[in-house]
Amino acid sequence: MTEVKKDKTTIVLFSGDLDKAIAAYIIANGAAAYDHEVTIFHTFWGLNTLRKDEQVPVKKGMLEKMFGKMMPRGTNKLGLSKMHMAGMGPKMIKKVMKKHNVQSLPDLVEMAQEQGVNLVACTMTMDLLGLQKEELLDDIDYAGVAAYLGEANEGKVNLFI
Amino acid sequence: MTEVKKDKTTIVLFSGDLDKAIAAYIIANGAAAYDHEVTIFHTFWGLNTLRKDEQVPVKKGMLEKMFGKMMPRGTNKLGLSKMHMAGMGPKMIKKVMKKHNVQSLPDLVEMAQEQGVNLVACTMTMDLLGLQKEELLDDIDYAGVAAYLGEANEGKVNLFI
Amino acid sequence: MTEVKKDKTTIVLFSGDLDKAIAAYIIANGAAAYDHEVTIFHTFWGLNTLRKDEQVPVKKGMLEKMFGKMMPRGTNKLGLSKMHMAGMGPKMIKKVMKKHNVQSLPDLVEMAQEQGVNLVACTMTMDLLGLQKEELLDDIDYAGVAAYLGEANEGKVNLFI
Structure with a gap:
């Protein structure tokens, strides 16, 4: 989208798991630091990473209301793909990440935006899951x-991912 | 397999989840519409997408009989990777897909075949899971x-995927 | 890392599921047999594939102790992504793999090492999960x-994967 000759890295973030989202954003930020042009295409449950923390009245x-209620709102609510353990797993991961000075997912998303990573929300699954632009982070793109x-x-x- | 100069897109469909299979086939059909040469290599649980709906006597x-019984037969029986909710999740997804005029998985598979997407069944996992050619869709390929x-x-x- | 002109294949093994690890190693060994230069980058739960079977006193x-206890130690302890069925699924898969002369995961890992596949452990997630070099297989690499x-x-x- 910007310069012509940069190496490109793309990630489809399909998963709504905290650990997978962390992995996706660490790879994306690493590639951006390498001066790659990076796009994360958020589709299906991956859209939850882009949701604002607070409830937005829309x-x-x-059916869309039900999906909206059942799906986690934002990076702080995501579960783990393994060892979720009734919510204990995500807490442990967050704790060890802090202890080892690894950025949290909200920080990783913010850093991605600062580095110019192209965050894209899949419009088709937004439709399917009934998510509207007001409910997602600002300064992201929309595409199919x-x-x-x-x-x-x-x-x-x-x-x- | 056909012309020499087309761009190629390949997908390993490992997952037997309905949502992941839908994502795989939407990407595949999109790439085929772009005139890419597209191959979906179905392995492990991804083979379930290729199973015929009806029981085929073989x-x-x-052990193979047990696997065959436990695995979902065809695109209509697949579960979701998230929010399966005792089968309610897949029903909701199918409903919203219909409402928003998104093709169902059986339609996506049919469209892929019409567009010349190369549907391949992994022969090694067919062996492992005891699946036989008679149980899978017609006009697909077999390879390792x-x-x-x-x-x-x-x-x-x-x-x- | 070795010659300059070989085709390269890389796999991020994020998953700790037996079936996904098997798929990753079958693809890696296939690519190595094709004379590709192959790297498997083990991150998050994928590190469990590299753990030694026996407990190593470190x-x-x-928190790290808790993760260490909860995570499966080595290739023989991994569960399935689907149909785990309280441990019955992995046993069935191992049985049919043996019956059909497909190599077991420990054999696949050994073969990968013999073929010169570059097995890499992600140092950041080793830190996070509290895994130490003594607990992982010999002759692997460490990188970020x-x-x-x-x-x-x-x-x-x-x-x-």
Whole structure:
């Protein structure tokens, strides 16, 4: 989207698991530090990473309301893919991350935005899950699978997480 | 397999989750619409997407019979990776997909076949899980990891889902 | 790391599931047989594949001890991503793998080492989970995300599993 000759890295973030989102953002921030042009395409449960912490009043249909209620709102609410242990796992991970000076997911997302990582919300799954732009972080992009494929086709590293 | 100069996209579909299979087929159909040469290599639980809906009488060993019974038969029986909720999640997703005019998984698979997406069943995991050709969709290919790697090595976008 | 002109394949093994680890190592060994230069970057739960079977006495903090206890030690203890069924699933998979002459995961790891596949443990997640070098297999490498990205940027096939 910006310069022409930078190496490109793309990540489809499909998962809504805290640990996978952390891995995705660490890779993305690393690639951005390497001066790659980086795109994270958030689809399905990966959209939860982009949700604002607070509830945003929007009008929704019944099904969309149910999905909205059941899905975690924002980076602080995500669970782990393994050892979730009724919420104890995420707390432990957050604790050890702090202890070892690893950035938390909200910090990783903020850093990604500062480094110019292209955060994209998949419009088709926003529709499906009934998520509206007001509910997601500011300064992100909106696109469909065609735009993702355009980027990925020029990417040197393309991951599905 | 066909022309020489087309861009290639390959997907390993390992997962047997409905949502992941939908994501895989949406990406595959998008890439095919872009005139990429697309291969989906179905391995492990991803083979369930290729199973026929109806039971097909074949001779199997005991272990293979057990796997066959426990695994979902075809695209209509797959569960979700998140919020499965005793089967309610898949129903909700199917409902919202219909409401928003997103194709169902069986339709996505059919469209992939019409667009010439190369649907491949991993012969090694067919052996392991005791699946036989009669139980899988018609007009698909059969190959092993070597054939997959040959394709992927020329692919511009290679994903593991 | 060795010759200059070989095709490169990289795999991020994030998952601690037996079936996914098997898939990763089958792809890696296939690529190595094709004379690719192959790197498996083990991060998060993927590190469990590299753990030694036996308990290794090391000094740890409380949180790290808890993670160490809860996580499976080595390839023989991993569960399945689907149909774990209180441990019955892994047993069945191992049985059918043996029956069909597919190598077990420990054998696949050993073969990878013999073929010169570059097994890398992610130092950041080792820190997080409190894993120490003494607890992991011999003759592996240690690196961070920057080294992974350096490899992947030259890779033709890059997968996240």
